[in-house]
Amino acid sequence: DQQVKQNSPSLSVQEGRISILNCDYTNSMFDYFLWYKKYPAEGPTFLISISSIKDKNEDGRFTVFLNKSAKHLSLHIVPSQPGDSAVYFCAARTHYGGSQGNLIFGKGTKLSVKP
Amino acid sequence: DAGITQSPRHKVTETGTPVTLRCHQTENHRYMYWYRQDPGHGLRLIHYSYGVKDTDKGEVSDGYSVSRSKTEDFLLTLESATSSQTSVYFCAISIQGVAEAFFGQGTRLTVV
Numbered sequence: 001d002q003q004v005k006q007n008s009p010s011l012s013v014q015e016g017r018i019s020i021l022n023c024d025y026t027n028s029m030f031d032y033f034l035w036y037k038k039y040p041a042e043g044p045t046f047l048i049s050i051s052s053i054k055d056k057n058e059d060g061r062f063t064v065f066l067n068k069s070a071k072h073l074s075l076h077i078v079p080s081q082p083g084d085s086a087v088y089f090c091a092a093r094t095h096y097g098g099s100q101g102n103l104i105f106g107k108g109t110k111l112s113v114k115p
Numbered sequence: 116d117a118g119i120t121q122s123p124r125h126k127v128t129e130t131g132t133p134v135t136l137r138c139h140q141t142e143n144h145r146y147m148y149w150y151r152q153d154p155g156h157g158l159r160l161i162h163y164s165y166g167v168k169d170t171d172k173g174e175v176s177d178g179y180s181v182s183r184s185k186t187e188d189f190l191l192t193l194e195s196a197t198s199s200q201t202s203v204y205f206c207a208i209s210i211q212g213v214a215e216a217f218f219g220q221g222t223r224l225t226v227v
Contacts, residue, residue, distance in 0.1 A: 006157075032214035043119075043205055043218035044158065089157060093214050100146050100165065100209060102173065103216055107157040 003027045004092050006106035015115050019077040023090030023106055026071065030092040034103065035064060035075045038087045047088075048075070080113045087111070118142045119219035121206050127225045134193040136222050138206030147189040148173075148207040148216060149181065158205065164189055196226040 005024045013019045023033075031052050036044040050057040050064045050073065057064050063076045077084055087108045095101035118141035128134050138147060149161040160173030162181040170181050178200060180192045193200055203223050207216040
């Protein structure tokens with residue numbers, strides 16, 4: 001059973017508008033949530049994260065919102081740029097005691113930003 | 116750049132042959148991971164390591180083994196490659212106390 005779900009395989013947005021990527025999770029023990037961006041033929045690159053004790057984290061054009069009661073997070077990109085076109089992965093960290101924990105990824109959402 | 120090098124970057128192999136993929140890091144980080152990426156599945160954890168000779172299984176470990184005899188190298192071995200192991204393999208490292216992992220460029224493996 002998928003613990004991290006990205007239900008939209010793709011999203012198309014006009015340049016300059018807001019992109020909203022969504023992610024749902026089932027495990028209330030996750031302590032961190034992360035977003036990665038991936039271009040073709042490259043490795044995923046870390047974008048932004050949020051601790052489970054926060055509800056918002058902002059970094060430039062990127063903001064992540066966490067709604068723990070709904071087990072839902074979203075990534076907002078404002079304004080969207082053509083260079084943002086990529087696959088975005090949502091990830092969550094399992095963390096037990098003093099261990100480092102592992103990341104569990106969603107299936108990804110392909111964002112296309114049209115000029 | 117987290118100083119991660121994966122080799123080879125591309126490989127085509129025949130069914131039933133053994134294959135070893137290498138991940139090398141230059142920063143002496145303790146935690147290393149192997150993931151595979153497949154269409155419709157995202158990134159799935161195969162094996163991970165939390166130190167020299169300390170490894171454990173991930174979500175999709177069947178058919179794979181790993182070894183870590185030095186801090187800087189984490190090897191992934193397909194003992195007898197199958198077509199279902201055709202995939203893009205990513206190595207990652209993480210830093211103690213930091214949630215995010217940093218990924219290598221990937222190895223595209225095709226089993227024919």
